[in-house]
Amino acid sequence: EIVMTQSPATLSVSPGERATLSCRASQSISSNLAWYQQKPGQAPRLLIYGASTRATGIPPRFSGSASGTEFTLTISSLQSEDFALYYCQQYNNWPMYTFGQGTKLEIK
Amino acid sequence: EVQVLESGGDLVQPGGSLRLSCAASGFTFSSYAMSWVRQAPGKGLEWVSTMSGTGGSTYYADSVKGRFTISRDNSENTLYLQVNSLRAEDTAVYYCAKTQVGKGGLDYWGQGTLVTVSS
Numbered sequence: 372e373i374v375m376t377q378s379p380a381t382l383s384v385s386p387g388e389r390a391t392l393s394c395r396a397s398q399s400i401s402s403n404l405a406w407y408q409q410k411p412g413q414a415p416r417l418l419i420y421g422a423s424t425r426a427t428g429i430p431p432r433f434s435g436s437a438s439g440t441e442f443t444l445t446i447s448s449l450q451s452e453d454f455a456l457y458y459c460q461q462y463n464n465w466p467m468y469t470f471g472q473g474t475k476l477e478i479k
Numbered sequence: 480e481v482q483v484l485e486s487g488g489d490l491v492q493p494g495g496s497l498r499l500s501c502a503a504s505g506f507t508f509s510s511y512a513m514s515w516v517r518q519a520p521g522k523g524l525e526w527v528s529t530m531s532g533t534g535g536s537t538y539y540a541d542s543v544k545g546r547f548t549i550s551r552d553n554s555e556n557t558l559y560l561q562v563n564s565l566r567a568e569d570t571a572v573y574y575c576a577k578t579q580v581g582k583g584g585l586d587y588w589g590q591g592t593l594v595t596v597s598s
Contacts, residue, residue: 403583405583405584405585407524407585413590414574414588414589414590414591415516415524415574415585415588416588417584417585417586417587420579420583420584420586421583426586427586458523458524460524460584460585462582462583462584465582465583466512466514466526466529466538466578466582467526467538467540468514468516468526468584468585469526470523470524470525470526471523472523473523473524
């Protein structure tokens, strides 16, 4: 099983600042990596797929990048609606998806 | 507009059964694999099962293999999950989600249906 490890567990950032979330895969997954945002009581929403492609309707302040088995989600200027839980997911071993444990992005 | 709507969650005793349903609209249902993903209270996301668009291929997480059965009715644009021999650890919100074209991520999710296993 491919294990996805996210860091940090909680990230405290002020509105308007940049947030950087990390995700590491236990083995090579090429660019088969997605990021999701989840708000309390809501379903996850796809933000990024293919490690760096924004999903439909996702604003450009969200960006993804990759370096080997290390993946990063960057939110360039945090808006109030961005404070949420974020999950990474690999689909290299489709459809045996595995998710990271999540990063909670909270207001500093 | 793509819509996915789950139903069928309930309170059930250990060892019991349920059938979850997922009604989809706004896309050519038979062209896409569909998945179930669950989330235990206060926990992360866990993939449960996936079925191909034609229904010819099914996949299960080890934690549910032999107890859960995924199926679909492409004439009704509906996905199902039969959950049997339920355990306390199956308590979760069960989400239905559409797979991106090809073998990608999950681009549309329903709001989820809650399954609670308790005596």
